[in-house]
Amino acid sequence: MNAKSTALAGLACLLTGCTTMRNSTTTEKPMIVHSVFFKLKHDKGSQAEAGFLAQAAELSGIPGVENFQTLKETSPKNNFDFGLSMEFADQAAYDGYNTHPDHVRFVQEVWLKEVVEFQEIDYVPIAD
Template sequence: MSTSWIQHSVIFTLKHEEGSEQERKFLEDGKAILSSIPVVSQFRVFRQVSPKNDYKFGFSMEFSDQAAYEAYNAHPLHVSFVAERWEKEVEAFLEIDYSEI
């Protein structure tokens, strides 16, 4: 199994009312803050459209390798976003990390 390239995805539902300013601000801030971390590439924000689960949004990003992924997890911008925004504003989430076979 190759562990070079990693796609990190998290699908989530916010505590905010659908269509609210708080919802919009969280998604915009998440994109601005997390995509500014140097090891992050291909950052995307998604609206989940499948009726097969209850999650509403997704963040997806790519890392060149495991070291880049670990650097992202330890980066001060990521750590502060999780502590100050994610833990307070996200109701539920599922994290999925992929590496090509």
């Protein structure tokens, strides 16, 4: 990795809370990082908020999900309160997650009813 790529990868790790950086110049396929940042309709610190986060954490048990993290926003630069970040080994693992019945149920029965605003981003390291 050159200095610019290393800096960009480090910034991506800071933003997603990852604990290790992968060298994208190896023969290993780059991981897909899936992140979503959101604001709930619930009062901060409420039991409803805690319940949502507990249900979201159950997504970590879906096959293919790696390095799952529940994140709390600390910056005043945006309107979001929380984030979820996870990694997938490849597109097949990511697609399996998206279509998994537990994920589909969570989106339909929980996410759509309790999230008022969100931003989703999926990304991979830039190869040199």
